[in-house]
Amino acid sequence: MAGNGVFADILDGDVYKYYSDGEWKKSSSGKSVSIVNPTTRKTQYKVQACTQEEVNKVMETAKVAQKSWAKTPLWKRAELLHKAAAILKDHKAPIAECLVKEIAKPAKDAVTEVVRSGDLVSYCAEEGVRILGEGKYLVSDSFPGNERTKYCLTSKIPLGVVLAIPPFNYPVNLAVSKIAPALIAGNSLVLKPPTQGAVSALHMVHCFHLAGFPKGLISCVTGKGSEIGDFLTMHPSVNCISFTGGDTGIAISKKAGMIPLQMELGGKDACIVLEDADLDLVAGNIIKGGFSYSGQRCTAVKVVLVMESVADALVEKVNAKLSKLTVGPPEENCDITPVVSESSANFIEGLVMDAKEKGATFCQAYKREGNLIWPLLLDNVRPDMRIAWEEPFGPVLPVIRINSVEEGIHHCNASNFGLQGCVFTKDINKAILISDTMETGTVQINSAPARGPDHFPFQGLKDSGIGSQGITNSINMMTKIKSTVINLPSPSYTMG
Numbered sequence: 460m461a462g463n464g465v466f467a468d469i470l471d472g473d474v475y476k477y478y479s480d481g482e483w484k485k486s487s488s489g490k491s492v493s494i495v496n497p498t499t500r501k502t503q504y505k506v507q508a509c510t511q512e513e514v515n516k517v518m519e520t521a522k523v524a525q526k527s528w529a530k531t532p533l534w535k536r537a538e539l540l541h542k543a544a545a546i547l548k549d550h551k552a553p554i555a556e557c558l559v560k561e562i563a564k565p566a567k568d569a570v571t572e573v574v575r576s577g578d579l580v581s582y583c584a585e586e587g588v589r590i591l592g593e594g595k596y597l598v599s600d601s602f603p604g605n606e607r608t609k610y611c612l613t614s615k616i617p618l619g620v621v622l623a624i625p626p627f628n629y630p631v632n633l634a635v636s637k638i639a640p641a642l643i644a645g646n647s648l649v650l651k652p653p654t655q656g657a658v659s660a661l662h663m664v665h666c667f668h669l670a671g672f673p674k675g676l677i678s679c680v681t682g683k684g685s686e687i688g689d690f691l692t693m694h695p696s697v698n699c700i701s702f703t704g705g706d707t708g709i710a711i712s713k714k715a716g717m718i719p720l721q722m723e724l725g726g727k728d729a730c731i732v733l734e735d736a737d738l739d740l741v742a743g744n745i746i747k748g749g750f751s752y753s754g755q756r757c758t759a760v761k762v763v764l765v766m767e768s769v770a771d772a773l774v775e776k777v778n779a780k781l782s783k784l785t786v787g788p789p790e791e792n793c794d795i796t797p798v799v800s801e802s803s804a805n806f807i808e809g810l811v812m813d814a815k816e817k818g819a820t821f822c823q824a825y826k827r828e829g830n831l832i833w834p835l836l837l838d839n840v841r842p843d844m845r846i847a848w849e850e851p852f853g854p855v856l857p858v859i860r861i862n863s864v865e866e867g868i869h870h871c872n873a874s875n876f877g878l879q880g881c882v883f884t885k886d887i888n889k890a891i892l893i894s895d896t897m898e899t900g901t902v903q904i905n906s907a908p909a910r911g912p913d914h915f916p917f918q919g920l921k922d923s924g925i926g927s928q929g930i931t932n933s934i935n936m937m938t939k940i941k942s943t944v945i946n947l948p949s950p951s952y953t954m955g
């Protein structure tokens with residue numbers, strides 16, 4: 460059970476504690492932040508409202524802990540990460556329970572998120588041991604005008620304190636995708652979880668605590684963005700920020716100092732369907748890609764661009780599958796569960812009403828109860844409708860009928876987002892040409908967009924992000940290259 464057994468330490472009365480200097484603590488603010496269950500719309504949990512002084516203290520200990528962690532052998536860092544991964548997986552049930560209550564993730568998907576996170580941590584430990592154990596050796600005489608009098612040795616060094624800010628939709632998985640690379644690379648880590656998802660994240664952090672990481676190396680502060688948000692992201696002790704979320708990321712990147720940023724800020728992933736596509740395959744992927752976790756994924760299919768000649772057939776197939784989706788509470792493993800908050804549901808409704816006024820075809824009647832929105836396919840959407848461009852982050856999917864592939868590519872590229880996209884066709888040559896033309900970080904051929912497997916590079920163009928994620932890229936991003944140059948008094952050539 461959440462907050463029980465090995466997790467009893469993290470709870471004080473009905474308020475979850477924050478984690479600093481290797482201990483679970485109550486905030487001196489005496490205040491808490493409530494977390495509303497999206498299904499019941501009642502307060503489910505409470506977390507500490509940390510103060511700026513507490514953030515300062517966390518940063519101080521993170522800086523000290525990092526110095527000795529950087530001197531900890533790589534194999535030992537990996538060993539601790541493997542231990543944390545195993546503990547995380549052992550406690551998948553209570554953590555999944557929090558995901559169900561805080562973010563209304565369907566029960567089965569909640570368990571999958573925790574298991575996937577354990578696997579990610581283990582893979583990261585292994586990858587880190589491999590790639591951080593290697594450097595480069597360069598000689599000077601490959602550059603014109605030089606003799607071989609200099610040997611350059613390069614290695615990857617940690618950045619210092621990494622600030623990780625994951626989003627509500629994967630508060631565990633997108634936290635460990637930042638924590639594990641930071642730690643294996645020799646950094647310390649300060650986590651600011653999303654309010655909705657904070658309790659799942661606190662349970663996950665406790666698994667790292669139980670694994671025995673040194674005091675102060677990992678910290679987790681909770682609280683109001685208005686009180687500690689900017690304070691954290693602009694803190695002089697932070698040497699790197701890894702953020703996943705919405706527009707806030709744009710504001711963070713404008714305010715952050717001269718530090719490396721890793722940002723993933725959403726998408727409007729297009730699904731381009733050609734005339735020769737396998738329509739059953741497309742329909743299945745539209746359902747999976749557009750409606751899993753009720754469309755609350757940055758990589759969800761967010762607009763279907765289908766050739767007019769096959770549009771009727773595709774819409775019919777999608778509607779048939781859509782009618783089979785179950786709608787209800789996450790505890791019952793329904794496919795469509797309440798969206799994360801009332802404001803989110805209102806925003807989605809706004810997009811739907813705009814499309815209605817402008818004449819979109821409703822394939823189903825619009826239905827909403829509280830935060831629960833029934834899945835909806837909107838056909839004959841036109842570019843003057845908001846839903847053609849904005850991300851609903853909900854179970855509502857627009858279909859735009861196109862008369863040429865160029866029209867589809869044009870729509871995809873006119874978006875301010877550029878995360879992923881997908882193209883369905885049996886002609887691989889055409890698919891490659893289209894993929895090359897789409898201005899997105901990834902194009903999936905004959906499958907829905909997705910971040911995983913978690914070691915694949917994951918990046919967005921334009922407003923979708925900065926830098927690339929995926930295990931290897933994240934480890935590299937959280938390090939810097941350091942060179943040592945050996946200068947010889949006279950040229951020396953091997954076997955010369």
Ligand code: G3H
Pocket residue numbers: 628629755756757758908909910911
């Ligand atoms: O919501 C953003 C996530 O990075 C998407 O991850 O493709 O595994 O659902 P996913």
